[in-house]
Amino acid sequence: MAAPRDGTLSWFLALTLGVSLIKFLLIKAYHSTDFEVHRNWLAITHSLPVSKWYFEETSEWTLDYPPFFAWFEYGLSHIAKYFDEEMLVVQNLTYASPATILFQRLSVIFTDLVFVYAVCFSSCVKYRVCFVTMLSLKAYFVPSFVLAVLLLWNFGLLIVDHIHFQYNGFLFGVFLLSVARHFQGRHLEGAFLFAVLLNLKHIYLYIAPAYGIYLLRSFCLIQDNSDGSLKWRNFSFIRLAALGIIVCSVFALSFGPFLALDQLPQVLSRLFPFKRGLCHAYWAPNFWALYNAADKALSVLGIKLKLLDVAKLPKASMTGGLVQEFQHSVLPSVSPLITLICTLISVSPALFSIWHRPCGARGFLRCCVICALGSFLFGWHVHEKAILMAILPLSILAVESKDDAGVFLILATTGHLSLFPLLFTTPEFPIKILLMLLFTLYSFTSLKRLFRPECCLINTVESVYLSGLIPLEIFCELIYPLTSWQQTFPFIPLLLTSVYCAFGIIYSFFRLYGILLRGPRYTTKRKSH
Template sequence: MEKPPNSRHQIDGEIWWPALVATVVKLLLIPAYRSTDFEVHRNWLALTHSLPLSQWYSDTTSQWTLDYPPFFAYFEKFLSFFASRVDPTMTHLHHGLNYASERTILFQRLSVTLSDSVLVYSAYRLTRNRNFSSFERFLIWALVIWSPGLFIVDHLHFQYNGFLLGMLLLSISFLEEGKDLVGGFFFAVLLCFKHLFAVAAPVYFVYLFRHYCRGGLVKGFGRLVLIGSVVLVVFAAAYGPFLYYGQMQEVFRRMFPFGRGLCHAYWAPNFWVFYIMLDKFLAFWLVKLGFNIQAPKASFTGGLVGDSSPFAVLPTITPLITFITVLLAISPCLVKAWRNPQPRMVSKWVSYAYTCGFLFGWHVHEKASLHFVIPLASTALTSMEDAKHYFFLSIVSFYSLFPLLFEAQEYPIKVVLLLLHTILMFFGFSSRFPARSATTAGAVVKGRDKTSETPAFHIGWFGKSCLFGLLFVEIWGQFVHRMVLGDRLPFLPLMMISIYCALGMIYSWIWQLRHIILIH
């Protein structure tokens, strides 16, 4: 195996090649499709620029109200200083509604691209002290920085996930180096940017308590006070001004709109897809059998405040039930972290926690799969089994994002991005795990040395069957459905994607759980 480069300067230079390629692709995507999230963030620029801080979380000028934690609001405020000079109308709260001039589009697209520098640095930092060859290091950088999921969600659909995931990877990198206090600090900062990352907070708490707060009662208690103080300072910096203005109730009401339905407008491929389908199936047959079953009128997927429809047959799922389910699902990981807090396992534990949140959480967005797919990229080269799992999971996850880009002109873009990613993984993993033959010492069969062969990277019949299934789902939705059914059952293609990808996500969850339990 190729030895890691001796020069830190050489490593620093290598990281900018994948970053430069990614930047070129992002610039080419500037004129492409934009979702309503583009207007959401433009309105947040205007809101934070035009109003005093005391009104940020109570303003209702636009339907796209501020619902991220304060640090993200401060981030938008920072961007608004430059935005107001690029195009003043962009930051005008009333006249700028649904505003999208060429300068506005360029500014917002570039703001996402520039903020991705945090992701680039975190990918570099996560690999710089690992015992990787140059090829292995470059492959992980490519899996993270060239992620088609990030291209689709951030640079087409429009969000800032690369920036936020960069902070998550930065936190993990410090924990892996044994710098627990700094790692905990960055995770606290991340929570004040986007609270949905709090799903991994139990893992952080148990790990830091057992790994950092050790060394006897006095030393351990002192470290507990220290890291607790760091977290409190971070949260005080974020929420303190709103507490001063008496706005905490408005802040939390916006951040936790539990009146929304169990599922998002597009059913994220998780466990609740099957629960809802089972309820509908049971209601259908009970009506056929003569039972008086009243099916709910509202949709489970509207995503609007107040849209929390009851189930027809099965017990209604509440936010508290999903919270308990997620915590129970994470518990095996917490036990492992408590018994043996190993820095090398942090990436897998955090990824597993986000997988549990995705599968069993309340009103989960399909984009949340990035929370565990991106960190798992850093562990994909641990073994061939890890590589095979990541190969399968990343394809399923990124394919599940296809419905976000529903216009015809973006169809070739998302297909090409996924195909290139698949080719990169296949040849990258094949090079990392080539077939090897080893002679068994002292064993001779018919005058020849008996050899054993370690197989090259392969996805096996199960992986091939699953990927061919994805191909069938895509061909049906794009070409066959309209030919066979016309305008009937228009929801079927989207439902097929959600259900099929949910099967893949559940398989990944079981795989991760099994490996976490078996690793001592």
């Protein structure tokens, strides 16, 4: 939309209202089993004592989020009882009365207000605090408008939270608030918020290394030598102690009760279920998807060339993509430890980089994105939804530098397209196409306009790759189901999507590394419209 030019927040309220109305309209849309997962957690936390929360297993969807999230559900359940008491009974499996659906959907929409507040904070306040010197007052408005749209109208958040059903908006809100605190230099508050976030959803462990290094380097070390080298004498143990006390007390508050009940091993085994396979049923578009695909290709090739014996191959490998446990037939199998090592290796250069050459909060944010992407690419049993952890923080960087904007376009487009298999029902097909087009069109045109003097953001090869997503989607969703292969090889479209998107995501990972090591080029002069 044409950006209005007044200094007030009316445009922000209009954006919020617009996206909230779309969320309300999506109440009637399809919801996945995650809906039942959260209903079950409401029931567990409402009707059972704390000591049984992590033991209850009437439903297969046991509580596997950290304690703060359980308390969050406990709080929600006290509002839920005014909508429909029946949803709070543990035995009522797959209970979904209209009142239940309305309540659950509304709970997502209203807890999203945390996210809205955080976006308002990071897109408006942040600019006023930090960049007023950099951008003239008139110009700062346009990037903050674009940023607000990129965050609030994010395609992934809309379909994952408001169709598929999860509470990511609220969690990202806490995360963005924590990042904004670091931008303001209020590190203790930032650390506190992040500790809370870790206890709401432990997937944020992906970016914990970035937080750790950043806080040690930029907060605990008060001052550098004039030549930029480290000066250990300036290490402030008081600050470290303050950090430690804050983080530890948050964790104590969260896990303390379970430690006292002697249930910590049980809680942890619920939080980290390594019994699940390397990849989720639908392969997230990461390194292991390529690894699996290569394995499958090699085994097919081996059988064709009579190098391999069909009888000796593991049985599941030919129906792969449908089973949780994927056994490799040619390439060596991968254990959780190997994925952990790969992840650490992939993110360590970024961590070293911000240790040796901290680029302020922006460098920290870039390191967060790299950590999230590294864990996404090499982690154990990664969900496709985790890509949002990289896309959302990267939007903040994208409105500031041309390089980041280019990476953002590639990462967001491929990452969002890889979310398509989440919505496989027919009535939702037009919605995902429309919302995706809306977001992609906006992000491309607005970012291009933002950096217009410096021409194109992505090169020819990249744009060819991105346009390849269109025929891929048409083939997978429209043509393939009409062919006879749909019956025999139903997993082919999913496999194609995840392999194709994996290339784009791995590529953006390397490009981000390039920017981090070289240092981004910031544009100082920007057109105001």
